[in-house]
Amino acid sequence: MIRTDGLHHRYGDVVAVDDVSITIPDGECVVLAGANGSGKTTLVRHFNGLLEPNEGIVEVNGRPVSDDLVAARAAVGMVFQDPRDQLVAATIGADVAFGPENLGLSRAEIDRRVEDALAAVNLQGREDERVGELSGGERERVAIAGALAMEPDHLVLDEPFTGLDAPARESVLDRLRTLTDSGTGVVIVTHDLRDVLGLADRVVAMADGRVVVDDAPAGALASLPEHDVRVPEGAANAERPSANHQAPQRRC
Numbered sequence: 001m002i003r004t005d006g007l008h009h010r011y012g013d014v015v016a017v018d019d020v021s022i023t024i025p026d027g028e029c030v031v032l033a034g035a036n037g038s039g040k041t042t043l044v045r046h047f048n049g050l051l052e053p054n055e056g057i058v059e060v061n062g063r064p065v066s067d068d069l070v071a072a073r074a075a076v077g078m079v080f081q082d083p084r085d086q087l088v089a090a091t092i093g094a095d096v097a098f099g100p101e102n103l104g105l106s107r108a109e110i111d112r113r114v115e116d117a118l119a120a121v122n123l124q125g126r127e128d129e130r131v132g133e134l135s136g137g138e139r140e141r142v143a144i145a146g147a148l149a150m151e152p153d154h155l156v157l158d159e160p161f162t163g164l165d166a167p168a169r170e171s172v173l174d175r176l177r178t179l180t181d182s183g184t185g186v187v188i189v190t191h192d193l194r195d196v197l198g199l200a201d202r203v204v205a206m207a208d209g210r211v212v213v214d215d216a217p218a219g220a221l222a223s224l225p226e227h228d229v230r231v232p233e234g235a236a237n238a239e240r241p242s243a244n245h246q247a248p249q250r251r252c
């Protein structure tokens, strides 16, 4: 479980996160929406101690993140907005192994984790391929696998669809759906709700550093446009999806 209480974060005079109290239970799929600059990235970077609050509390599994950064990072995996910021090694296998290697696990355990994480993003057997030669969608999936290899309770993805074409986006979405079936909590940060609403148990929207909507998707839809969050065409009428909008079978 991730919990913040009265969280404030400032960059100089800019108040990026303004009194946010939010609890994300294990296994929940949360879409965190809001316009550019609304504070989404700043908020989620507190969840594993990449940023420290100016005021307030951030806890993971009941413990302040600052008390045990290693535990927080093991429990909350983060996939950055640009996978190039995240991929550290030349090959897929080496990249995904990097995190587990730093946990000091046995070679057999590292290999098992790499294998499982690659299977989860449909890149099994491709350990030796060079990261530099992959497409954007494949790189995103390697970044997700790297986070998964830490076997986190929650996976936080910051704008995972940026720069991806429709098939790559669909592939990442498919992987997220499968992943949540295994009980991993997922937080998807996005300014664009196309396709992700069907995955969410809950939609949280931010504006000017504050949480302005926190509701089930159907309830959230009605209030999102007034907070400048792009709502997909046809989604506002959830009972009557348009003909080409297939309602997802499962929620994550």
Ligand SMILES: Nc1ncnc2c1ncn2[C@@H]1O[C@H](COP(=O)(O)OP(=O)(O)O)[C@@H](O)[C@H]1O
Binding pocket: 011, 014, 015, 016, 034, 035, 036, 037, 038, 039, 040, 041, 042, 043
């Ligand atoms: N490293 C930084 N230094 C100064 N200001 C920042 C920094 N990162 C973000 N900000 C500012 O904080 C606010 C929230 O930004 P951010 O958390 O990136 O929002 P979002 O992810 O919703 O686009 C914005 O006003 C942004 O300009």
Ligand SMILES: [Mg+2]
Binding pocket: 040, 041, 042, 158
């Ligand atoms: Mg951001």
